[in-house]
Amino acid sequence: MSSGLRGSTPLNEEGPAAPMTPLRNTTEKEVRNYPEQPPVIPHTTQGYQIDMNGNKCLSCHARARTAESQAPMVSITHFMDRDGQFLASVSPRRFFCTECHVPQNVVKPPVDNDFIDIDTMLSKAAPGGRR
Amino acid sequence: MWGFVVELWDVLRRPSSVFGLGVLVFAGFVAGVVFWGGFNTALEVTNTEKFCTGCHEMRDNVFAELKPTIHFSNRSGVRASCPDCHVPHNWTDKIARKMQASKEVWGHLFGTINTREKFVDHRLELALHEWARFKANDSLECRNCHSAESMDITKQSPRASVAHQRFLFTGEKTCIDCHKGIAHHLPDMRGIPGWQ
Numbered sequence: 001m002s003s004g005l006r007g008s009t010p011l012n013e014e015g016p017a018a019p020m021t022p023l024r025n026t027t028e029k030e031v032r033n034y035p036e037q038p039p040v041i042p043h044t045t046q047g048y049q050i051d052m053n054g055n056k057c058l059s060c061h062a063r064a065r066t067a068e069s070q071a072p073m074v075s076i077t078h079f080m081d082r083d084g085q086f087l088a089s090v091s092p093r094r095f096f097c098t099e100c101h102v103p104q105n106v107v108k109p110p111v112d113n114d115f116i117d118i119d120t121m122l123s124k125a126a127p128g129g130r131r
Numbered sequence: 132m133w134g135f136v137v138e139l140w141d142v143l144r145r146p147s148s149v150f151g152l153g154v155l156v157f158a159g160f161v162a163g164v165v166f167w168g169g170f171n172t173a174l175e176v177t178n179t180e181k182f183c184t185g186c187h188e189m190r191d192n193v194f195a196e197l198k199p200t201i202h203f204s205n206r207s208g209v210r211a212s213c214p215d216c217h218v219p220h221n222w223t224d225k226i227a228r229k230m231q232a233s234k235e236v237w238g239h240l241f242g243t244i245n246t247r248e249k250f251v252d253h254r255l256e257l258a259l260h261e262w263a264r265f266k267a268n269d270s271l272e273c274r275n276c277h278s279a280e281s282m283d284i285t286k287q288s289p290r291a292s293v294a295h296q297r298f299l300f301t302g303e304k305t306c307i308d309c310h311k312g313i314a315h316h317l318p319d320m321r322g323i324p325g326w327q
Contacts (some may be wrong), residue, residue, distance in 0.1 A: 004297075017225060024266070025288040025290075026288070026289060027288075027289040027290050027293075030252070043288060043290050044288070045199055046201070047199070047312075047313070049312050049316060049317055052324075053317050053318055053319050053320055053325060054317045054318075054319070054320030055320075056312065056317075056326065058326075058327040059309075059325065059327060060325050062327035063326070064327065065327060068298075068325075069294075070293075089327075090327075
C-alpha cells in the first residue's frame with residue numbers, strides 16, 4: 001500500500017525528494033469552506049517575522065495600517081479575549097498568525113481529499129436543501 | 132631625544148643640496164601614490180564582509196540572522212554583503228562613516244555588545260540608527276542595486292506592484308519604510324511608525 005505523499009517508495013528506502021512547489025502570490029481572496037475557516041493567505045510570506053518583538057503581518061493587516069495597505073483588517077474576533085470581551089488591540093491568543101493562516105502552493109494535491117464544504121453539507125441536511 | 136628632534140627639524144628645514152627639485156617632486160609624487168594606494172587598500176579591507184564578520188558580535192548575531200534571508204541566498208545568487216548596505220559608496224560619505232566607526236572599535240574593545248543579552252538590549256538603538264540613516268539618504272544603499280527606474284512592476288506580485296506604484300514611484304515613502312527586517316531580525320517594534 002503506498003500513500004500519495006510517499007509515492008511508491010518502499011518503507012525501508014529513501015525515495016527521491018519531490019521538487020519544491022511554486023508558491024501562490026496573488027491578492028485575490030479565496031472562498032472559505034465554512035464561515036469560521038481562517039482565510040488562506042493568497043500572497044507569499046517568506047521571511048515574515050512573527051515573534052515577541054514584532055508581527056510583520058500586522059504591518060499591513062492591523063487596523064491602523066489598513067488605509068495605507070488596503071489589506072483586509074484582522075477580523076474582529078482577533079480582538080476578543082477568552083471571555084468574549086473586545087480589547088483595543090489584537091489579543092495575545094490570536095497574535096501568532098501562522099498558527100491558523102497558511103499561504104498556498106500551486107500544486108496538485110498528492111493525496112485524495114474527501115472534505116465536504118458547508119454548502120454541500122447544508123444542501124444535504126434537510127429535504128428541500130438550504131435553510 | 133630632544134636633541135635628535137632639533138637636528139631632524141634642521142635637516143627638514145634646509146633646502147636640499149643633494150637632490151634636484153624635480154627629483155624631490157617626482158619622489159614626493161610617487162610616495163603620495165604609494166601612500167594613497169596603501170591607505171585605500173587598508174580602508175577597503177575594512178569594507179569586506181570577512182572583516183565585518185571577524186568580530187563574534189557581528190558573526191553570531193546579525194550575520195547569522197542574515198543567512199536565511201533573500202539578501203544572502205536566493206534564486207539568482209546575487210547577494211549583498213555587509214558594506215553594500217551599511218557603508219555608503221561615494222567617497223566623502225564613506226570616509227565620514229569610517230570615522231564614525233571608531234565608536235564601533237571602542238565598543239569592541241570595551242565589550243559594549245559582546246554578549247547576546249547586551250546585544251539584544253542595544254538592538255533597538257542600533258536599528259534606529261540604521262533606519263534613520265536610510266530615511267535621511269532616501270535608501271541610497273538599497274538603490275545601489277535596486278533601481279526604481281529599472282524595476283519591472285509587471286514581473287512583481289500584485290501587492291508589490293501596487294505598493295511600489297503608490298508609494299515608491301510617487302516618492303511618498305522610501306524603501307526602508309516598508310522593508311524593515313528584510314535583512315536582520317527586528318528589535319522590539321512597539322512604537323515604531325508604520326508597524327501596527
